[in-house]
Amino acid sequence: MKQIANFIVNGKACELAIEPHMLLVEVLRDELGLTGTKQSCGIGHCGACTVLIDGIPTLSCLTPALTARGKNITTIEGLAEGTRLHPIQKAFIDYGAIQCGYCTPGMILSAKALLDRNPNPSREQVKQALSGNLCRCTGYVKIVDAVLAAAESMGKEASE
Amino acid sequence: MSQKLSVVGKRIIQPDAAAKATGAAMYASDLKMPGMLIGKVLRSPYPHAKIKRIGKSKAEKLPGVEAVITPEDVTQWKPFDRGLKDLPMIAGGYLVPPDEHILNERARHFGDAIAAVAAINEHIAEEALELIEVEYEELPFVIDPEEAMKPGAPQVSDVAEGNIGKHLSYPFPEGDVEKGFKEADCIVEGTFSTTKQEHCTAETAAAVAHLDVNGRINIWSQCQVAHMARREIAHIFNMPVSKVKLMTPLVGGGFGQRGSVCAEPICIALALKTGKPVKLEYTREENFTALESRTGFKYNLKIGFKQDGTLTAMQVYMLGRLGGYMGCGPMASVIGMVFGLGHYRCPNRAGEADMVMTNTPVSGAFRGFGNPAMMWGIEQLVDEAAEKLGMNPLKIRLKNIKKAGEIANMGLRLESTYLDECIKRGAEAIGWKEKWGKKKEGKMRRGVGIATMTHCSGAAPLYLDHSNAFIKLNEDGSADLTVHPAPLGQHIWGALSQIAAEELGILAEDIHIVTGDTDITLFEYGSDASRSTYAIGSATLIAAHQAKEQILERAAKMLGVSPDELEIKERQVYVKANPKKSIPVADVCYDAIYNFKGECLNISGKCSWEGRWNSSPTGAFFAEVEINTETGRVKVIKFVTAIDCGKAINPMTVEGQLEGGMQQGIGYGLTEDYIINKDTGVVESDNYDTYKMPGILDMPETEVVIIDKPDPKGPFGAKGVGEPGMVGVAPAIANAIYDAIGVRIKDLPITPEKVLKALGEKSQ
Amino acid sequence: MARLLKPFEYFEPRTVEEAVQLLSKYGHQAKVLAGGTDLLISMKKRKITPQYVVYIKSIPELDYIHYSQQAGLKIGALATHTAIADSAIIKDKFELLASACGKVGTPQVRNMGTIGGNICEGGPSQDSVPSLLVLEAKLKLISLHGERIVPIDEFFIAPFKTALQEAELLTEIQIPTPPPRSAGCYKWFTKITTVDESLAGVAVLMLLDSTDGICRDLKIGLCSVAPTPIRARRAEQVLRDKKIDNSLIERAARVAVEETSPRSRADYRKRMTGVLVREAISETWQKIRQLHLRERA
Numbered sequence A: 001m002k003q004i005a006n007f008i009v010n011g012k013a014c015e016l017a018i019e020p021h022m023l024l025v026e027v028l029r030d031e032l033g034l035t036g037t038k039q040s041c042g043i044g045h046c047g048a049c050t051v052l053i054d055g056i057p058t059l060s061c062l063t064p065a066l067t068a069r070g071k072n073i074t075t076i077e078g079l080a081e082g083t084r085l086h087p088i089q090k091a092f093i094d095y096g097a098i099q100c101g102y103c104t105p106g107m108i109l110s111a112k113a114l115l116d117r118n119p120n121p122s123r124e125q126v127k128q129a130l131s132g133n134l135c136r137c138t139g140y141v142k143i144v145d146a147v148l149a150a151a152e153s154m155g156k157e158a159s160e
Numbered sequence B: 001m002s003q004k005l006s007v008v009g010k011r012i013i014q015p016d017a018a019a020k021a022t023g024a025a026m027y028a029s030d031l032k033m034p035g036m037l038i039g040k041v042l043r044s045p046y047p048h049a050k051i052k053r054i055g056k057s058k059a060e061k062l063p064g065v066e067a068v069i070t071p072e073d074v075t076q077w078k079p080f081d082r083g084l085k086d087l088p089m090i091a092g093g094y095l096v097p098p099d100e101h102i103l104n105e106r107a108r109h110f111g112d113a114i115a116a117v118a119a120i121n122e123h124i125a126e127e128a129l130e131l132i133e134v135e136y137e138e139l140p141f142v143i144d145p146e147e148a149m150k151p152g153a154p155q156v157s158d159v160a161e162g163n164i165g166k167h168l169s170y171p172f173p174e175g176d177v178e179k180g181f182k183e184a185d186c187i188v189e190g191t192f193s194t195t196k197q198e199h200c201t202a203e204t205a206a207a208v209a210h211l212d213v214n215g216r217i218n219i220w221s222q223c224q225v226a227h228m229a230r231r232e233i234a235h236i237f238n239m240p241v242s243k244v245k246l247m248t249p250l251v252g253g254g255f256g257q258r259g260s261v262c263a264e265p266i267c268i269a270l271a272l273k274t275g276k277p278v279k280l281e282y283t284r285e286e287n288f289t290a291l292e293s294r295t296g297f298k299y300n301l302k303i304g305f306k307q308d309g310t311l312t313a314m315q316v317y318m319l320g321r322l323g324g325y326m327g328c329g330p331m332a333s334v335i336g337m338v339f340g341l342g343h344y345r346c347p348n349r350a351g352e353a354d355m356v357m358t359n360t361p362v363s364g365a366f367r368g369f370g371n372p373a374m375m376w377g378i379e380q381l382v383d384e385a386a387e388k389l390g391m392n393p394l395k396i397r398l399k400n401i402k403k404a405g406e407i408a409n410m411g412l413r414l415e416s417t418y419l420d421e422c423i424k425r426g427a428e429a430i431g432w433k434e435k436w437g438k439k440k441e442g443k444m445r446r447g448v449g450i451a452t453m454t455h456c457s458g459a460a461p462l463y464l465d466h467s468n469a470f471i472k473l474n475e476d477g478s479a480d481l482t483v484h485p486a487p488l489g490q491h492i493w494g495a496l497s498q499i500a501a502e503e504l505g506i507l508a509e510d511i512h513i514v515t516g517d518t519d520i521t522l523f524e525y526g527s528d529a530s531r532s533t534y535a536i537g538s539a540t541l542i543a544a545h546q547a548k549e550q551i552l553e554r555a556a557k558m559l560g561v562s563p564d565e566l567e568i569k570e571r572q573v574y575v576k577a578n579p580k581k582s583i584p585v586a587d588v589c590y591d592a593i594y595n596f597k598g599e600c601l602n603i604s605g606k607c608s609w610e611g612r613w614n615s616s617p618t619g620a621f622f623a624e625v626e627i628n629t630e631t632g633r634v635k636v637i638k639f640v641t642a643i644d645c646g647k648a649i650n651p652m653t654v655e656g657q658l659e660g661g662m663q664q665g666i667g668y669g670l671t672e673d674y675i676i677n678k679d680t681g682v683v684e685s686d687n688y689d690t691y692k693m694p695g696i697l698d699m700p701e702t703e704v705v706i707i708d709k710p711d712p713k714g715p716f717g718a719k720g721v722g723e724p725g726m727v728g729v730a731p732a733i734a735n736a737i738y739d740a741i742g743v744r745i746k747d748l749p750i751t752p753e754k755v756l757k758a759l760g761e762k763s764q
Numbered sequence C: 001m002a003r004l005l006k007p008f009e010y011f012e013p014r015t016v017e018e019a020v021q022l023l024s025k026y027g028h029q030a031k032v033l034a035g036g037t038d039l040l041i042s043m044k045k046r047k048i049t050p051q052y053v054v055y056i057k058s059i060p061e062l063d064y065i066h067y068s069q070q071a072g073l074k075i076g077a078l079a080t081h082t083a084i085a086d087s088a089i090i091k092d093k094f095e096l097l098a099s100a101c102g103k104v105g106t107p108q109v110r111n112m113g114t115i116g117g118n119i120c121e122g123g124p125s126q127d128s129v130p131s132l133l134v135l136e137a138k139l140k141l142i143s144l145h146g147e148r149i150v151p152i153d154e155f156f157i158a159p160f161k162t163a164l165q166e167a168e169l170l171t172e173i174q175i176p177t178p179p180p181r182s183a184g185c186y187k188w189f190t191k192i193t194t195v196d197e198s199l200a201g202v203a204v205l206m207l208l209d210s211t212d213g214i215c216r217d218l219k220i221g222l223c224s225v226a227p228t229p230i231r232a233r234r235a236e237q238v239l240r241d242k243k244i245d246n247s248l249i250e251r252a253a254r255v256a257v258e259e260t261s262p263r264s265r266a267d268y269r270k271r272m273t274g275v276l277v278r279e280a281i282s283e284t285w286q287k288i289r290q291l292h293l294r295e296r297a
């Protein structure tokens, strides 16, 4: 039976009637039209479905939506402010870190959680933080470069 | 050809990158239409079984189910060849009698499509599948190609007697191998085997189909060869080609897997049955079992050398596993022989291959096609010979690689090659001199290894290499370029924009790419064979050149000079001798469109391109590995790829292709193993818990060296670079392992068990 | 595998009491859901299709990490792997557990997955378990009938079968403070890639007498090499009350190998168990010697 659930998705409150067995990835993609969240393996291994729940990288393919009631959910659609891209998004574009782009939303969100926690990570720390996100196109090299560059530009922005 | 370039060679950002970074990008899996149904496929749990009965009434009665289809419901539609080889696309080649149906009465492999449903949502579709009752009669099955060739083996296909799907020979044999081996002072030989690597595209196969008001099939397809897929679809569904509109959305990875038709036929069948839009998205498990993956080989390779290291003869016999249907697999052997046997200068060459049908998921094309498989053996044997002859692995290669002007690997003239530079610069980057051939001791041992390769730029002369480009200039000097590559993530839109902009003297951002709709685009063979930049780029260059001539002609009139006195730079037409005299491209275009003087013209250019040559990209791969001799674990410490891809249209893209190739190559070499249970025929590695590709922590320090010297034939000197990145990775690792611990692994992937076993045998 | 879940009724109790009431009401048709990183996959694979799902992560009283010298370490069943791996006190005093939880899966899986779920899943390759075995953890299980304490080495019965009874909830993991001058570590090999299921995991906890260099106590816990996680008790005996040296460590490793019974990749797993046991004991021995040196200084 459907239950009413309240979420804060990308800063906006929303109320939805959902079945208990619906996964968060389904609700985001099918009910809310937020198709930036991707599903690739469905078993927790690839990280394509990563969203932030209260700032923490979480796999939406293994999360029944009701369990996220009342929580702050950030998807890739919530990063840019209007047309102003988040520095991580900008760095991914500038550094060629995006090929097919299917892993990109999850990668960027994992990176965001890292930089929010640790604004000045080492290369190794970036790799650790992204180790739950698989990419088949890029060999990860430019992704790491982009995250490090984003950290630097965010640091500069902050000190300005 | 030293041209001053202003757009080509720049690290421009990609037109589609922002949409991908913000989640706005639309893939087939994201599409949604009013009233759209969700399709699902029921697949065989057996490797070989006859469907005796299918009970679909329970599923049909489930509220929300709109169609349940079984093999009997699709008999009005034609069987097909998913590898599209029932089309005349292979030069002087073969046509395969198509024998795969949309749904099959006899399942020929684990995961073969038996029935399908369409329902109002995915939950109901999944439930409906569980309600379909199938009575199977299990049939004897065969997994191994050697077994399949034996008399009395279960017959997989009606069109492949004795399970020989195809016997193929090396198309460019030369000399007399018997004689060549007689002349040899040193003969090396070995049996090598390679795996059925899976593409692991991030997006699974997906398609959306509906019928428009005119009853035309509208299909959103990920197919890398859109126009041929369209023709195949028209053929299957008994329609004229004009009744099929195929659209290509952004694709979440292809790597060759989408070179065949995937989810389209079943999706369209469901749309035709229901009269409603249908989306069919495969699960990860279906991607593993229902789509094509790399063709696995076992082959015997023999190479002869003179005392001074000169090659005298090369010969191979390949045995390939095709699976339950023919797919793209057969040609993998030819590609392997073409590049493998054609790589070095060798007067006597011969090769044969048997491509065998088995009750396993289908084999097909994957980045590099048969080339990585063949290089796996060749590059190891070359090292073996070098050791026997007391030569350095770099020297023996430098001695035998072909030079510009010689006959290249496909009977064509080798226009340019800088493989020698690749070898030298790559060796420097890895620290070859300091590291190779040193005595190794202790538990952890390091070594370095090399492999070299050549590949293609386009499909000519083996396959149809036909591309089209159309460009029109708008009234403000911007341009619309109509082409139809598959946007798989290879940054092709950006590269074509750069080529067009360079020729027109405008900026890359002035080019808008019109694409992805067969109603609008001209015929396009498609995005495979490392050909998009090279072949579609060639068509684009010529089309842009035509448009440029029109601009110059009209500008000449406006400026009162002759066209050859003019040049275009940064959106401005200048008189060469007097740069103060100029006119904006925009003004010329505006005047052409809003002319009012009886000379209206939409400045435009169009080119139908058929590749008649094929510039060979070449590359050298260097691995440094560390081996734990107690556990057998191999860690790649550093990897260097040095590439001769002609002029790099966008160096950032070239690096991206090669870095991605390293990941796939390291996976091919060390971690990726497609496991089929020998007793049950069940695919045991069907998702990322059981099939492991390298993650970010498995990647070594990497370096890409781009030689960046233009080729005389390619557009602005470019050659293909999509596939080469993975071709030499695994053999470079194998050679590095040999350098570290003195054992050779000839059987992919290199698992710790194999390393330990080999170490054990060596110490005995 | 299906991509979606089958329908179920969903409960989100706020107290342990409420949770065990629901569990006892619905019996075997109910399933506890914590982080879901194991359960949801089983449900998608249709290995389990519970009609009632009791989501316990909204019970605030189950998510904690407490420590005192006397009472030892108490971890609420809902503590995530991330919380445990990042906990200063666990890193300091129970490092082998911190590294085991830090090894589990990926960052996302560690953010979601709980130690309670890791234990209750009951598979052969649960990474937190070898460390808990050698630390002699006790599990607090609560049902409507009350509470019982089960030593962890009595908890695992067969693959995916534990002593947890229907309608019982694991609420707390209790770990006594290891004696002074003891040290331990957790070592593992993954199956293929860096982030992967364990092919073999070995936890060691050792107590060494600083005056005579004699090993007063040694415990070895293994996962992924037998139907359930196990203690290698015979191997422990090899070193207990002996003066440690390398050949003795080798022998203990050989004996530990004999105690394993892996099913797949058996030869390799056995061999790797030997390597890991040897490395784990040697590393622990080193650690204790450093400890002693520091104490003396």
Ligand SMILES: Cc1cc2nc3c(=O)[nH]c(=O)nc-3n(C[C@H](O)[C@H](O)[C@H](O)COP(=O)(O)OP(=O)(O)OC[C@H]3O[C@@H](n4cnc5c(N)ncnc54)[C@H](O)[C@@H]3O)c2cc1C
Pocket: A043, A044, A045, C031, C032, C033, C034, C035, C036, C037, C038, C039, C040, C056, C077, C078, C103, C104, C105, C106, C109, C112, C113, C114, C115, C116, C117, C118, C119, C120, C121, C125, C126, C127, C128, C164, C168, C169, C170, C171, C196, C197, C198
């Ligand atoms: C990609 C991936 C990688 C992984 N890698 C590893 C790894 O390296 N090592 C490893 O050990 N595990 C690994 N796992 C498995 C899993 O993440 C862990 O076992 C995790 O700790 C399970 O916790 P959970 O809270 O998610 O459990 P759930 O999935 O919620 O529950 C698991 C089981 O325990 C029961 N249960 C949970 N909590 C309680 C309780 N308090 N009382 C009674 N019963 C309870 C549930 O009913 C269910 O049967 C991996 C999983 C994934 C998806």
Ligand code: FES
Pocket: A038, A039, A040, A041, A042, A043, A044, A045, A046, A047, A048, A049, A050, A059, A060, A061, A062
């Ligand atoms: S889709 Fe969720 S982890 Fe892969």
Ligand code: FES
Pocket: A097, A098, A099, A100, A101, A102, A103, A104, A134, A135, A136, A137, A138, B202, B252, B253, B489
């Ligand atoms: S960009 Fe394609 S998977 Fe990462």
